[in-house]
Amino acid sequence: MSANVDAAWAALEDLADPEIPVISLRELGILRDVRVGADGLEVVITPTYSGCPAMSQIEDDVRSTLLAKGISARVVTQLAPAWTTDWMSEAGKAKLHAYGIAPPHQTPAGSNVVRFISKPAKVETVPCPHCGSAHTVESSHFGSTACKALYKCLDCQEPFDYFKPY
Amino acid sequence: MSAAIDYLLHLADNALVLGQRNAEWCGHGPILEEDIALSNVSLDLIGQARMLYQLVATLKGGDATEDKLAYFRDTGEFRNYTLLELPHHGPLSGYAHSSLDYGTTIVRNFLYSALMALLWEALAKSNNTDLAAIAAKSLKEVRYHLRHSRDWLVRLGDGTDESHVRVQASLDHLMPYTQEFWAHSPAEAAAVKDGIAVDLNTLKADWDAIVDAALEEATLQRPKAGGYVPEGKNGVHSEHLGFLLAEMQSLARAHPNGVW
Numbered sequence: 281m282s283a284n285v286d287a288a289w290a291a292l293e294d295l296a297d298p299e300i301p302v303i304s305l306r307e308l309g310i311l312r313d314v315r316v317g318a319d320g321l322e323v324v325i326t327p328t329y330s331g332c333p334a335m336s337q338i339e340d341d342v343r344s345t346l347l348a349k350g351i352s353a354r355v356v357t358q359l360a361p362a363w364t365t366d367w368m369s370e371a372g373k374a375k376l377h378a379y380g381i382a383p384p385h386q387t388p389a390g391s392n393v394v395r396f397i398s399k400p401a402k403v404e405t406v407p408c409p410h411c412g413s414a415h416t417v418e419s420s421h422f423g424s425t426a427c428k429a430l431y432k433c434l435d436c437q438e439p440f441d442y443f444k445p446y
Numbered sequence: 447m448s449a450a451i452d453y454l455l456h457l458a459d460n461a462l463v464l465g466q467r468n469a470e471w472c473g474h475g476p477i478l479e480e481d482i483a484l485s486n487v488s489l490d491l492i493g494q495a496r497m498l499y500q501l502v503a504t505l506k507g508g509d510a511t512e513d514k515l516a517y518f519r520d521t522g523e524f525r526n527y528t529l530l531e532l533p534h535h536g537p538l539s540g541y542a543h544s545s546l547d548y549g550t551t552i553v554r555n556f557l558y559s560a561l562m563a564l565l566w567e568a569l570a571k572s573n574n575t576d577l578a579a580i581a582a583k584s585l586k587e588v589r590y591h592l593r594h595s596r597d598w599l600v601r602l603g604d605g606t607d608e609s610h611v612r613v614q615a616s617l618d619h620l621m622p623y624t625q626e627f628w629a630h631s632p633a634e635a636a637a638v639k640d641g642i643a644v645d646l647n648t649l650k651a652d653w654d655a656i657v658d659a660a661l662e663e664a665t666l667q668r669p670k671a672g673g674y675v676p677e678g679k680n681g682v683h684s685e686h687l688g689f690l691l692a693e694m695q696s697l698a699r700a701h702p703n704g705v706w
């Protein structure tokens with residue numbers, strides 16, 4: 281059985297996110313575990329945003345990738361601990377940047393909601409992934425997917441996505 | 447068990463009904479960015495509702511499913527706040543169903559998100575570990591919803607004379623509905639007693655602080671909340687919920703048990 285676990289990890293290593301295909305599910309921190317459960321092999325994934333429409337696609341992708349290698353597994357969705365962009369690997373962040381998406385900052389430590397609201401945390405600079413300029417401005421908190429915000433570079437004038445800290 | 451189910455349904459119905467309302471802006475937003483923003487907020491809310499309905503279905507057992515809970519219950523069985531089912535038209539645009547008023551949308555999202563930012567944080571410590579997990583996720587999302595609606599509240603309130611008058615009117619219109627947040631409900635009281643829920647009145651001072659700070663920045667006057675206290679969370683709704691459900695549930699009811 282443990283050979284199966286290793287084979288499953290290997291098969292899923294490069295499985296890409298359906299919406300941002302330059303980064304793998306493992307690098308995004310969505311793929312949490314492969315383990316032997318009571319009914320055989322289990323692959324544990326965690327949802328990103330509650331309403332992320334890619335989650336059922338991800339489940340299907342995991343199952344079919346494994347089946348193509350002759351491995352059958354159950355996909356288990358686990359809510360806690362809640363997914364955070366802090367789980368994204370450095371290699372994953374570099375790939376996002378190269379793709380033109382500004383990678384997420386570290387989420388702020390501690391999270392007093394009241395303080396967060398009445399005195400907004402210092403706005404962090406999001407450098408432009410195209411020209412590197414720090415002279416950028418947020419156009420909208422919400423972008424093309426739930427996980428991204430829309431930014432504009434004031435130097436090269438290019439719009440770009442910022443993967444929001446979550 | 448039944449206290450947990452009733453309380454979870456209240457949370458789920460809140461998220462679903464507001465998600466459905468906000469989705470009415472899809473394709474009709476005042477600007478493209480806001481169209482996308484409201485659709486994103488709706489996605490989060492409907493996602494939260496799904497997690498909560500799935501949990502309720504598990505607790506109920508038998509043939510309960512998230513779809514049955516969302517699509518095959520009628521008005522009197524819904525437990526959402528009345529505030530969340532009201533149409534997007536403000537008090538100034540009469541009752542024409544087609545008049546969408548963005549200020550009204552923003553004020554409602556602000557008042558509700560301010561509450562949920564506090565409630566989800568508190569529920570992340572619920573003794574129901576499944577609810578705690580859902581709350582921890584939802585908290586991350588509602589912070590973005592609150593930031594979005596707060597920013598626009600300030601922009602509209604401290605904007606032009608016209609935007610100021612309109613958003614003040616929306617606030618005067620909606621604020622009385624927030625009395626329901628603090629009113630007694632047997633289901634909530636039972637859930638608090640079981641350690642599943644928290645007493646909202648312990649969060650009221652923080653909610654007031656969030657609201658007052660934002661209104662001051664927006665140069666808006668906080669209206670006195672008074673008059674009729676709505677009872678949507680006890681199943682007594684306005685005339686608007688039936689229309690919303692008719693639209694939302696018609697497809698599922700035309701094709702019962704249909705799956706993708």
